[in-house]
Amino acid sequence: MVRAPCCEKMGLKKGPWSPEEDQILVSFIQQNGHGNWRALPKQAGLLRCGKSCRLRWTNYLRPDIKRGNFSKEEEETIINLHEMLGNRWSAIAARLPGRTDNEIKNVWHTHLKKKLKIHQSSQDSKRHSINPIPKCDPKVLENSNSDQNIVTSPQQCSSEMSSVTDSSIEKKEVKNEEMDYSSEYFPQIDESFWSEELSKDDVYCPSADKTEDEDRFPFMQNVEDARSDDSMDFWYNLFIRAGDMPDLPEF
DNA sequence: AAACTAATCAACCGCGACATT
DNA sequence: TAATGTCGCGGTTGATTAGTT
Incomplete structure (x- = not known):
């Protein structure tokens, strides 16, 4: 299949949108909707490609867009959802009314990733100084x-890790952030994460269409695997590794 | 005040998924 | 079933703004 390049036709405008263009797009969509993005710019009289129009509408002009800074609740929701979903920005955005995937992606890369890293390194150093x-x-x-061969000690775990080559780890990290098995994989967020103090109630942010257990156990997509006795050992080791042992959900 | 750097964010690009022919 | 068209997503870029020297 040969892809038709976007904006192949010369003369189509690129770059930032002018207020006039915004006005044309908004009024056209209000009157006619946006059934066919490809045909829309021609019908609306815009010298833009459909893709550009769609992006402008979904990321900026849509009436339900919430502008302004992200609240701490929103930020934590993003962190939690990112932990569960990885870089699936649209899926994350679907759970944050009024926020776009692009906006969330930007916030993640400019704020939250750094914030989380700093927070976790401080948490790690605290934890390792007590129980390395x-x-x-x-x-x-x-x-x-x-293999029915449960990792039973940090030492075993450590020796197993040594068999994983640095280069293979490096490749994984470069290829896909979701596969980053560093401490970022299991972020721990507490009050010290935020510059201002938050109450426990403020911090907990359940998602509407999930059970409480799913909220508390973001790894629950694998929960079916966790129901055997052996797998419970897996969960136990997992939480030990994460440095925390929460109340387990009832199966 | 000017030059430089870092941070931010709107917009673009390319790809894959899905629908249609 | 293959070819084609369209849409949506995620990664990336680059212009603008803010901060620092």
Whole structure:
């Protein structure tokens, strides 16, 4: 299949939108809707490609867009959802009314990623000074689990990790952030994450269409795997590695 | 005040998924 | 079933703004 390049026709405008263009687009969509983005600019009399129009509408002109800074609740929701969904910005945006995937992506890259990293490194150093637990690749845990060979100690975990080459880790990190098995994989957020103090109630932000257990256990997409006795050991080791042992959900 | 750097964010690009022919 | 068209998503870019020297 040969892709028709976007804006192949010369003469189509690119770059920032003028207020006049915005006005034309908004009034056209208000009157006619946006059934066919490809045909829309021609019908509306805009010298833009359909893609550009769609982007402008969805990211900026839509009436339900919420402008302004993200609240701490929103930021934490993003962090939690990112932990569960990875870089699926549209899926994250679907749970944040009035926010666009583009906006969320920008906030993540400019604020939250850094914030989380700083927070976690401080948390790690605190934890390691008390109880130094080596990092463990979840893959190791998974393999150990499937082989009926549970990782039972940090030492074992550590030695297994040493078999994973640095270059393979590096490749994974470069290829896909979702596969980053560093401490960022299991972020721990507490009050110190935020510059201002938050109450527990403020921090907890359940998603509307999930059970409470799913909210509390973001790894629950694998929950079916966790129902056998062996898998419970997997979960136990996982939480030990994460440095925390929450109340487990009832199965 | 000027030059430089860092941060921000709107917009673009390319790809994959899905629908239609 | 293959070819084609359209849409939506995620990654990236680059212009603008803010901060620093």
